[in-house]
Every structure is written in structure tokens, then in C-alpha cells.
Amino acid sequence: MDFLVKKYQPINEELVLFNEEHYLSVIKVHIADLETSKREALFNHLFEFASNDVDLEIDVSEEHNGIWYLQVLVPHVLTLPDVAAKRIGRGKEQLEAHLASQPVQLIQNLLSGEEIYTYVKRYNPNIEVVS
Template sequence: MDFVTKKYQQMDDRTVLFNEEYYLRVTRLQVDGLDAAAKEDLFTHLYSFESADIELEIDISEEEQGHWYLQLLVPHVLTLPQTADKRLTRGEKQIGEHLSHQSAAQAVHLLSGDALYHYIKRYNPNLDVTA
């Protein structure tokens, strides 16, 4: 088994089944213009997010470019694609509501199509794209 190659299956323009482990959507959150204290508060606020529908991972690797990425995940095991879509959609609403309570929250943009592919490929250069 090749542990370096990860499977990438596009479910729709916004959703990917990643490595047969998670259904995944990625949102870009603008953080440019926030000072260090505001970013710390925002990170703490995001870290406190809880949902029965999704898991949330916070990627701050491009903070210097002015944005963070929020990975919305639903485990693949025992989850039908239609159910995952509903859970991800509910999770998007929940994270939007959660961010609305944070004064430092900035514009949120859901990655789709090629932008989503290139984001995932950045961390997984040996993607195996499946139909």
C-alpha cells in the first residue's frame, strides 16, 4: 500500500471525498487587517466551535497572505453521500452563525472546483483523482 498517495474523489463542485476517509469542504476566512490579539481571539473562538454534524480543522498556514482555511469534515464510514452533503451544509450554517458572534470575523469564501483541488494538492502532491 502506498501511504504517500491520497485518493481525491470530487462529489460535487464544493465537496470532495478525501482518501475514502472524510467528506471535505474548505472555506477561506479573511484575516488580513487583524492584529495578533484579534487573531488569537478568533482562533480561540473557532477552536471552541462544536457541532454534531461536522468536525472543524483550522489551517493558518497562509496567515501571512491574509487568510486562514477552515476544513469542514464528515467521516466517510457509515455516511451516505447525501447525508454527508446535508451535514456539511448544516455545518456551514453553524460555523457562519458561530462566526457572527465574533467581532473580528471577516468574509468567508467556500472553495470550489479547481481552487479546492489546488488547496488539497498543496498538502498532498501525489493525489490520485478518481471518478
């Protein structure tokens, strides 16, 4: 068994099961137009986000390109794919409401299909796609 190989299982176009640990959906946020102080305020605001349905991780690795990625996660343990999809949906709605209180308008794109795979592969080059 190779512990470097991570499992990647598409559930639908916008949701994957990663390494049998988390269901994952990814939102791409364009921040190029935000000055540093507004980026900091947005980061802090996102960091404060709390939900009973999902966990949120903020990936700022492409900030130099004016992009952040928001990983919306649901633990896999005792969660069926259809339940995870509903929780992800509710979590995204809660996140949208949380962001609505910010004074800035953000351009957001939900990654789907090959985009999610490419994003995940960036951090996990040894991915095994499972159906």
C-alpha cells in the same frame, strides 16, 4: 499499493471525498485586516466550535498572507455522499452562527472545483483523482 498516493473524489463543486476517510469542504477566511489580538481571539473562538454534524480544522499555514482555511469535515464511515452534503451544509450554518457572535466581520470564500483540488494537493502531492 502505494501508501503515499491519496484518493481525491469530487462529490460536487464544493465537496470532495478525501482518501476515503473524510468528506471535505474548505472555507477561505481573509484575516489580513485583523490585528494580532483579534486573530488570537478569533482562533480561540473557532477552536471552541462544536457540532454534531461536522468537525472543524483550522489551517493557519498562510497566515503570513492574511489567509486562514477552515476545513469542514464529515467522517466517511457509514456516510453516503448526499447525507454528507446535508451535514456539511448544516455544519456551515452552525459555523456561520458561531462566527456571528464575534465582533469582527470576516470575508469568507468557499473553495470550489479546482480551488479545492489545488488546496488539497498542496499537502498531498501524490493525489489520484477518482470519479
